[in-house]
Amino acid sequence: MNYIIPFLPSTELIRGKFIEPFVGSGAIFFALNPRRALLSDINPELIDLYRGIRRYPLKVWEIYESFPKTKKAYYEIRATRTDGKNLAFRAARTLYLNRTCFKGMWRHNANGEFNVGYGGQDRRWTISKASLKEVSNKLKHTILKCSDFEKVVDESSKGDFIFVDPPYRPGEREMIHDHYICGKFSYSEYQRLAKALERASNRGVRWALTISSHPDILDLFEENHVIPILRGTGRKPGILTNDSGEVIIRNY
Secondary structure, eight states: OTTTGGGSOOGGGOOSOEEESSOTTOHHHHHHOOSSEEEEESOHHHHHHHHHHHHOHHHHHHHHHHSOOSHHHHHHHHHOOOTTOOHHHHHHHHHHHHHHBGGGOOBBOTTSOBOOOBOOSTTGGGSOHHHHHHHHHHTTTEEEEEOOHHHHHHTOOTTOEEEEOOOOOTTOSOEESSSSBTSEEOHHHHHHHHHHHHHHHHTTOEEEEEEEOOHHHHHHTTTSEEEEOOSBOTTSTTOOBSOOOEEEEEOO
């Protein structure tokens, strides 16, 4: 965050919307706190989490706080079907699973079911009722969508700024058999993303992208500015290295 933020425009310099087509944790959105934003992701549970917190922060907290603190309860809540459940419950369940699963990973099996094992309660109480209220306030003037990234990028117009953080493995050409959704983000997806961002550039949209430094990926963005990320986790998650295998790419 401290390394990336200086390469991005400040809120005052974003005349249109701030757009994130792979919102994930929303770390950049919350740090910049833009006046207007469009946040999107292909994961419906993630978007329901944001929608639930935005609309019902206190109810989400009440349900989240009520979930038991045992390993057995974790697997029972993980197995709970959300069909017919209200938005506040769905948001609280996703938040609970994220904060108590192994390393906060989000992985689905072939049937689309969340299947990460139990990780303990240590991370659960680093958030609070006040945290959810703050998130709710920051999301008040934000459009939330569950969508493929290309549609969201194609909605952008002159004056907008897009921050793009797709799934990737540092230094690798593709991301396959990893923890995101069903575990794939192939080279053809990066090609599709590059074409969408080129169209955005032609409309006068500014964008910045964090991505793998693999030569084949860099070739897709050869007309743009490439900035190495000097320190990161590299190919071994959790272990900091001076060869991160990641770059920031900008069209400005």
